[in-house]
Amino acid sequence: MKTRRRPYAEQRPQDLGGGVWSVPVPIPGNPLGYTLVYAVESPGGPVLVDAGWNHPDAWEALSGGLGSLGFDVAGVRGVVVTHFHPDHAGLAGQVREASGAWIAMHESDAELVRMMNAHASQEHDAFQADMLRRAGADPGEMRQAAGSRPTPPAEPDRELRDGDLVDLPGRKLRAVHTPGHTPGHICLHLEDADRLFTGDHVLPAITPHIGIYPYDRDDVDPLGDFLESLDRVGELGAIDALPAHEWIFPDVAARAEQIRHHHEEKLDRLHALLAERAEPLTIWEVASMMTWNKPWADLPPMLRGMAAGEAAAHLRALEARGRAARLAGVDPVRFHALDS
Template identity: 70%
Template sequence: MAGDRAKSRRRAYSDQRAADIGGGVWSVPVPIPGNPLGYTLVYAIESPGGPVLVDAGWNHPDAWQALRDGLAGVGIDVADVRGVVVTHYHPDHSGLAGQVRENSGAWIAMHEADIALVKLFRDVVGDGTHRDFQADQLRRAGAGSHEVDAAVTFRPEPPALPDLALTDGDLIDLPGRRLRTIWTPGHSPGHICLHLEDADRLFTGDHVLPDITPHIGIYPYDRDDIDPLGDFMASLRRVMELGAIEALPAHEIRFADVAARAAEIHAHHQEKLRDLRALMAESPGPRTIWEIASLMTWNRPWDQLAPMLRGMAAGEAAAHLRALEVSELIRRTADEPVRFVIHS
């Protein structure tokens, strides 16, 4: 994830506690071992039929203990959980959903687009081809052989396969309450926010965070059949229409005006697109995705980014290049690896 404010208000995990945040909603911080994000905020919503969780946290013994003990601390036995709604398939959100289901019989729900990815990843990890896939996409983006070897990373085990496929506008099975699915693709194809209509609060997952912006990338980097950044910008506009309601994000802290923050993030990416086009105009020759990513501004200089972070930066560069291509401001060449130039 990229920062767009001077300092995140995220506090250390050691300072976090499970909390009653009113209206029959509790938050439980669940650690992400070895990750600078620190923790995922899992939310529990009460209902007469049992509590429903929004996200579940990373699949790790310490995270499982934190989730179980945190729920117990606010009076919830994990065995009583009715269901888990996963905002998106990423492991810090979906990882423990299967263990919750094993201990409670709860259902797991996720948007249908991310369920398709979970099925794909289970097949890829199962046949051992994921490292070859990563290396191939890095080469196609223009990374050198030494950069490819350094950037190929370990992929966590895929999450449990959900029981329920959600689509935009679906109401979650939460007796006595109204929790509605809002499809907000961008950070992932099936990312969802959840509008608790009876309290006018929005669980934003990673879509809208108070101080950082979610990673928006394309994988493989050279795909020309999707536009994740365009989808993300449209999703932000949907959230703006909800007005100044409280946001309950999966990271950092709760905040009061989700529409205002969505507008800030929208403006941030518009500025980033303008900067990228200006950068390409200064160097009009064809450049690979990897070359362009190395010239863009990140939260630290390119030569100080770890190999994995360079791979993520290239994915984000690819998403911004694709948005400019869709707007017909740049075009791609037929080269291998693909290159982009200012549209003539």
């Protein structure tokens, strides 16, 4: 089954066949428009893949959408979250309160959720301001780009690892660890129907945000992880993808290869940009020179911060491949090209 992205107002809950349904849940004020929440049938009650943003309109859409498909939200068995971001995990706690359902996510994201719940918003603000400074943002940009912290999602009851089967009686729903967008992002392979719930890992027309936070970390390589995860998904072959945004599409392997090619080209352009500069560049300078959906001058401050995170991830991938290096002992951090 293949559909196209339409405005949220035109979206409707759908029976996708084979004991799988989709419910569009709005993301207020976000250009993505909505999250596609999936319900997978089992004798013990449906299990949801993701839950949507924590907002009254989203809750009404989720509970009402399930009702229109013949389900009562009070009968939900569990919620398996592809990753901890608020448009995926935000309503999981409310579903649990209404139904007694369990919440499951990968152990790496579960650790992040616990850390978020343990730290006050003031600590987040100080962390973000210092991160922007070390990236090379000036004081004015630092104040504008520092966004408020979303409310942390509910902590999970269960933690998943790569290859684990989700508690879904009569079905085989297996976790496939696909880090990159978040450290604990998972896709979910419904093996008895050969379908893949891809979360944000593989989307039909856009690519997920891959960033490093704080920007100057040198002990992780999320873009490298993401590219390896694309290869893992590609090994599943030309199966149907059920993503969390946009529309359902066939041949996840082909789309994964397109996304890999996109990032390899982006890395080559970034290496060329660094090579043509006489002086090493800060992360903020690199971000301002890269190509985004809008010119840098037109990007809102919060999106500039996200762009810097993505620039940092690409710089780190070049560094991990021996194509770029950071200067030692400088603040803010600066990068220069190495010969390929």
